Amino acid sequence: MTAIATVSDNPRYARSIESSKRVRWDIEKDVIRGRRFDSAQKFLPDGLSLAGEFAFLSPDEKRFVSQIQGRTYANIFGLVERFINAKVLELSHDHWFGDQVALEALVRFSDEELKHQALFRRIDAMIGDVLPPGYRFDLDANAVAHAVLGKSTWAVLALTLDIELFTQSHYSQSIAPDPELSELFKDVFLYHWKEESQHAILDELELVRHDAGLTAEQRDRAVDDFIELVGAVDGILQAQAKADADYFAAKCGRAVGEAEAQVIEAAFLRAYRWQYIHSGAQHPQFGKVLSGLITESQGRRIQAALATLQ
Ligand SMILES: [Fe+2]
Numbered sequence: 001m002t003a004i005a006t007v008s009d010n011p012r013y014a015r016s017i018e019s020s021k022r023v024r025w026d027i028e029k030d031v032i033r034g035r036r037f038d039s040a041q042k043f044l045p046d047g048l049s050l051a052g053e054f055a056f057l058s059p060d061e062k063r064f065v066s067q068i069q070g071r072t073y074a075n076i077f078g079l080v081e082r083f084i085n086a087k088v089l090e091l092s093h094d095h096w097f098g099d100q101v102a103l104e105a106l107v108r109f110s111d112e113e114l115k116h117q118a119l120f121r122r123i124d125a126m127i128g129d130v131l132p133p134g135y136r137f138d139l140d141a142n143a144v145a146h147a148v149l150g151k152s153t154w155a156v157l158a159l160t161l162d163i164e165l166f167t168q169s170h171y172s173q174s175i176a177p178d179p180e181l182s183e184l185f186k187d188v189f190l191y192h193w194k195e196e197s198q199h200a201i202l203d204e205l206e207l208v209r210h211d212a213g214l215t216a217e218q219r220d221r222a223v224d225d226f227i228e229l230v231g232a233v234d235g236i237l238q239a240q241a242k243a244d245a246d247y248f249a250a251k252c253g254r255a256v257g258e259a260e261a262q263v264i265e266a267a268f269l270r271a272y273r274w275q276y277i278h279s280g281a282q283h284p285q286f287g288k289v290l291s292g293l294i295t296e297s298q299g300r301r302i303q304a305a306l307a308t309l310q
């Protein structure tokens with residue numbers, strides 16, 4: 001490498017900068033545009049909220065479920081983007097005195113994730129303005145980030161790739177095609193999707209780059225770390241499914257018995273596991289990238305761990 005080796009040898013970093021500049025948006029001017037949420041509308045689409053699991057509820061109650069899940073959807077992204085951004089900033093260190101194009105791509109990535117966290121805080125408050133009080137999301141983004149970042153970089157990058165790929169498939173397969181959704185809610189995830197498309201490419205580039213420096217033993221331990229991270233995500237989902245089911249029961253306007261409360265909580269958990277674990281694990285690009293890095297037996301270990309979360 002020469003002292004002026006500043007040109008990236010991978011054109012995908014440069015392309016991601018171009019796309020990032022082209023799609024860049026502002027929270028108030030482009031996304032919110034002076035609008036408010038309307039409690040008469042559905043927020044999260046049926047394909048993500050697993051509306052079929054709540055078929056025993058009335059139409060109004062089903063809509064309330066989609067609103068609760070929509071609020072949690074925004075909050076979960078705000079939560080995970082804290083550790084994603086910290087890891088991106090850490091990885092940028094590898095490029096400080098090298099590939100300046102890769103460095104710029106990661107700086108833009110970080111800037112966008114800070115903006116997205118601000119967007120999701122705004123959305124949480126705006127949904128809070130139109131729904132009954134009592135909703136809880138007690139997870140501390142910093143505490144979660146500290147725990148996640150204690151795992152190996154490989155595992156954190158694999159989880160991040162998973163998340164940023166499912167963000168895209170959720171939007172294109174479930175949010176965009178649903179004609180009944182709140183237009184404001186839809187726009188939040190349209191604009192988010194526009195910037196996430198670049199992130200998933202950068203996650204893949206950084207994961208493959210980082211992976212090339214690992215020994216087989218380090219990678220094998222990283223696979224265990226990844227499985228532990230997925231387990232930790234599931235712990236978060238179990239807690240939030242309980243909080244959201246309790247909120248639903250308290251605010252749906254009728255008495256909910258113990259047996260029905262359990263059925264509702266189980267339905268919330270199935271929806272959250274679909275949203276944050278299984279839809280990403282099934283993403284073809286995630287499978288393709290991961291299978292290019294790990295052995296078949298490591299892949300089976302991951303599959304076996306996922307199969308326990310049904
Ligand atoms: Fe984001």
Ligand SMILES: [Fe+2]
Nearest residue numbers: 113164196199
């Ligand atoms: Fe992202």
